[in-house]
Amino acid sequence: MAAPRLPRLALTAGEPAGIGAELIAKLAATDLAADLVAIADPELLADAARRAGIALHLESYDPAAAPSSRPSGHLRVAAVPLRVASTPGRLDPRNAAYVLDMLARAADGAGSGEFDAIVTAPVHKGVVNDAGVAFTGHTEFFAQRAGCDVVMMLTAANAGGHLRVALATTHLPLAAVPAAIRRADLVGHLRILRGDLVARFRIATPRIAVLGLNPHAGEGGHLGREEIDEIAPAIAQLRAEGFDVQGPIPADTAFVPAQLARYDAVFAMYHDQGLPVLKHAGFGHAVNVTLGLPYLRTSVDHGTALDLAGGDRADPGSLIAATRLALELASPTRA
Numbered sequence: 111m112a113a114p115r116l117p118r119l120a121l122t123a124g125e126p127a128g129i130g131a132e133l134i135a136k137l138a139a140t141d142l143a144a145d146l147v148a149i150a151d152p153e154l155l156a157d158a159a160r161r162a163g164i165a166l167h168l169e170s171y172d173p174a175a176a177p178s179s180r181p182s183g184h185l186r187v188a189a190v191p192l193r194v195a196s197t198p199g200r201l202d203p204r205n206a207a208y209v210l211d212m213l214a215r216a217a218d219g220a221g222s223g224e225f226d227a228i229v230t231a232p233v234h235k236g237v238v239n240d241a242g243v244a245f246t247g248h249t250e251f252f253a254q255r256a257g258c259d260v261v262m263m264l265t266a267a268n269a270g271g272h273l274r275v276a277l278a279t280t281h282l283p284l285a286a287v288p289a290a291i292r293r294a295d296l297v298g299h300l301r302i303l304r305g306d307l308v309a310r311f312r313i314a315t316p317r318i319a320v321l322g323l324n325p326h327a328g329e330g331g332h333l334g335r336e337e338i339d340e341i342a343p344a345i346a347q348l349r350a351e352g353f354d355v356q357g358p359i360p361a362d363t364a365f366v367p368a369q370l371a372r373y374d375a376v377f378a379m380y381h382d383q384g385l386p387v388l389k390h391a392g393f394g395h396a397v398n399v400t401l402g403l404p405y406l407r408t409s410v411d412h413g414t415a416l417d418l419a420g421g422d423r424a425d426p427g428s429l430i431a432a433t434r435l436a437l438e439l440a441s442p443t444r445a
């Protein structure tokens with residue numbers, strides 16, 4: 111019997127002034143058995159590899175060629191040209207279009223089944239906005255392009271298991287969060303979270319902890335009403351449908367080990383309620399997964415690290431973990 115085909119993964123190189131190209135060169139230098147296609151400027155990749163002292167052999171990617179694994183140090187590239195030469199550590203809004211072109215190429219390829227999953231290196235949200243394009247992150251970009259609602263979840267290996275933190279809201283100012291905590295949205299996002307925990311993560315009956323928004327989950331309404339008006343009704347609706355969803359749980363104690371052991375995932379109300387805990391536990395090896403897309407997308411747990419760009423100082427641990435997770439979870443869509 112023929113061996114199952116490896117999933118074909120699109121790797122986007124992210125902000126050119128950051129560490130993305132170096133990370134991709136380091137990933138290519140591993141012996142990870144995968145059908146990897148970098149989406150990037152080939153010269154930028156070659157330059158990053160040289161600066162990091164990595165022997166990288168780039169080949170041009172032919173979408174019609176049979177999927178194949180690659181020898182260590184080899185990488186196929188779907189070329190997207192930089193708009194202007196890039197200097198490590200120096201953002202240039204003129205290259206925002208390059209960043210968006212890479213994401214669009216990956217999204218279109220994944221949407222058409224050319225790629226089984228997308229793995230993204232970090233982008234700089236600010237410089238894309240400085241270029242005049244409203245952009246809050248990959249998660250929202252891919253959701254908008256696919257025309258669907260999504261959930262951001264980060265996962266990290268934890269003593270004896272996995273810490274998974276999903277977010278009710280993503281990249282918005284803290285002042286805008288309370289207005290975004292709405293029963294219907296919470297129900298929709300919890301359905302996506304549960305659906306992908308079952309379908310992709312193979313957890314038959316996921317147990318989900320839903321956090322409160324306010325201190326002590328609102329203290330019975332004395333410290334805020336979102337728990338009473340929006341979060342508890344969303345939980346009650348889903349519990350009536352048979353979901354194993356508990357809460358609203360006070361966020362300050364939700365992450366103590368005895369509590370965490372009861373759940374497969376924690377659903378936090380906002381970015382900096384959930385992600386500092388996850389990154390404290392697993393920074394450098396955790397993975398960001400976008401749930402709800404028609405294809406799989408994983409990413410690193412860190413940013414562009416402009417302070418490290420242009421040498422051999424970036425740790426590729428999270429990109430390697432994101433690639434491994436994509437290989438594990440992606441279902442090949444082509445024969």
Ligand SMILES: NC(=O)c1ccc[n+]([C@@H]2O[C@H](COP(=O)([O-])OP(=O)(O)OC[C@H]3O[C@@H](n4cnc5c(N)ncnc54)[C@H](O)[C@@H]3O)[C@@H](O)[C@H]2O)c1
Nearest residue numbers: 231232233234235236409410412413414415417418424425
């Ligand atoms: N997946 C993504 O695209 C993603 C994720 C997070 C942040 N960002 C963006 O990155 C930009 C910079 O964000 P930031 O400065 O808050 O966070 P950052 O993660 O870039 O840097 C935080 C600290 O971690 C270090 N660091 C980050 N990655 C590292 C690596 N691989 N190896 C070793 N050290 C590493 C940096 O040197 C810095 O000291 C922002 O625009 C932010 O929006 C993008």
Ligand SMILES: N[C@H](C(=O)O)[C@H](O)COP(=O)(O)O
Nearest residue numbers: 247248249250398409411412
């Ligand atoms: N919220 C993510 C984090 O803090 O790691 C990060 O900003 C990346 O988000 P996107 O994957 O949406 O770009």
